[in-house]
Amino acid sequence: MKNDAIVLLCLTLAAAPAAAATSPRAKSSASSSATAAHPTRGTRAAVPSGASAVMSQTTSTADSDSMTMHGGQEGTVFKSLTVQGEDRIRLDFERPALDIQLDPSQAPGLDWGSARDVLDRTTPDLATPLVMTSARETSPYLGHPWLSHFASGAVARFQPDLKGVESWKLSIVNARGEAVQSFSGKGEPPHEITWDGRSASGAPVVPGLTYSYMLEAHDKAGNKRNFVGQGFKVSAYRVDAAEGPIMAMSARELPAVTPGRGAALAAGPTPPILIEAASWLNQRPQQGGVRVTVTARNSDEAQALADFVTRSMSPYLIGDPSRVQAIAEVQADAPEGGTVRIAPAK
Numbered sequence: 092m093k094n095d096a097i098v099l100l101c102l103t104l105a106a107a108p109a110a111a112a113t114s115p116r117a118k119s120s121a122s123s124s125a126t127a128a129h130p131t132r133g134t135r136a137a138v139p140s141g142a143s144a145v146m147s148q149t150t151s152t153a154d155s156d157s158m159t160m161h162g163g164q165e166g167t168v169f170k171s172l173t174v175q176g177e178d179r180i181r182l183d184f185e186r187p188a189l190d191i192q193l194d195p196s197q198a199p200g201l202d203w204g205s206a207r208d209v210l211d212r213t214t215p216d217l218a219t220p221l222v223m224t225s226a227r228e229t230s231p232y233l234g235h236p237w238l239s240h241f242a243s244g245a246v247a248r249f250q251p252d253l254k255g256v257e258s259w260k261l262s263i264v265n266a267r268g269e270a271v272q273s274f275s276g277k278g279e280p281p282h283e284i285t286w287d288g289r290s291a292s293g294a295p296v297v298p299g300l301t302y303s304y305m306l307e308a309h310d311k312a313g314n315k316r317n318f319v320g321q322g323f324k325v326s327a328y329r330v331d332a333a334e335g336p337i338m339a340m341s342a343r344e345l346p347a348v349t350p351g352r353g354a355a356l357a358a359g360p361t362p363p364i365l366i367e368a369a370s371w372l373n374q375r376p377q378q379g380g381v382r383v384t385v386t387a388r389n390s391d392e393a394q395a396l397a398d399f400v401t402r403s404m405s406p407y408l409i410g411d412p413s414r415v416q417a418i419a420e421v422q423a424d425a426p427e428g429g430t431v432r433i434a435p436a437k
Contacts, residue, residue, distance in 0.1 A: 231407045238367035241329035245285035253308050260307045288328045298325045299341030299426030335375045335435035338368050342428035361403045368433050369407035380414045380436030386422050387429030393419035396429050
């Protein structure tokens with residue numbers, strides 16, 4: 092029994108150094124096992140340059156192995172890794188500054204331009220709207236060839252029947268016996284003599300008045316004979332001059348015009364004869380002023396008629412309505428109701 096106790100003691104003493112030699116290795120294995128069980132402990136991570144990290148881990152204060160880092164201790168490998176507690180990991184990376192280079196003037200589709208650039212993108216169609224408008228509305232400036240109130244050319248025709256005369260003379264006189272125009276010649280007179288309504292000075296005579304003619308003839312023996320014709324009146328007529336048409340008419344030719352009621356002329360529609368007058372003026376090569384001269388027996392009647400003619404014609408004349416000038420004249424022997432003369436203004 093005694094010898095057996097001695098042998099057991101010797102074996103125990105021999106095994107003690109071996110156990111002490113294997114202790115660090117066991118600890119290392121245990122630490123490796125713990126690391127494998129907890130990936131957040133002792134794990135290396137690839138991080139960006141310049142990043143810093145702190146690894147925080149709860150461990151036993153008694154464990155002072157070189158592979159263990161205590162909470163709050165800064166490591167040399169984990170520069171961007173922070174372990175908080177047992178199962179939370181936060182990675183901090185340095186973010187670059189956000190710099191947005193956005194210039195509206197350089198952005199596609201937002202190029203700066205002018206109003207002309209916008210209009211040039213599509214060619215405007217100006218003809219179609221005008222055609223559509225003309226289909227629904229008639230232009231007041233169009234000619235009216237169906238209106239023929241103003242006579243052109245001859246306002247009176249004379250047909251003398253004289254044979255064997257040496258000379259002749261045809262005089263046209265007004266109601267006061269004054270000669271306004273005359274025609275004369277040698278030998279027999281022509282078959283027809285026409286009068287265009289102008290006086291000897293070239294001015295249009297006043298329509299609405301009564302005119303007559305007197306024919307004087309001399310034979311070869313020196314005898315003279317006079318023939319007095321019947322009276323006649325000159326209706327509305329037009330004389331074509333170099334500056335434009337000259338139109339004369341009596342106020343009696345305006346519909347619904349009654350002498351002495353000139354102030355009431357603004358109520359009715361535009362008389363067709365005034366529309367015809369505006370159409371002739373619009374056909375002039377050069378548009379200029381228009382003069383409306385009204386002659387009546389008193390100033391009130393003359394002014395009322397002048398205002399009515401001007402106001403009625405203005406919408407049918409091309410150009411500024413202010414270019415129409417109204418002139419009222421008073422003559423004691425003017426035709427009843429007055430006369431109107433429309434001509435281009437010089």
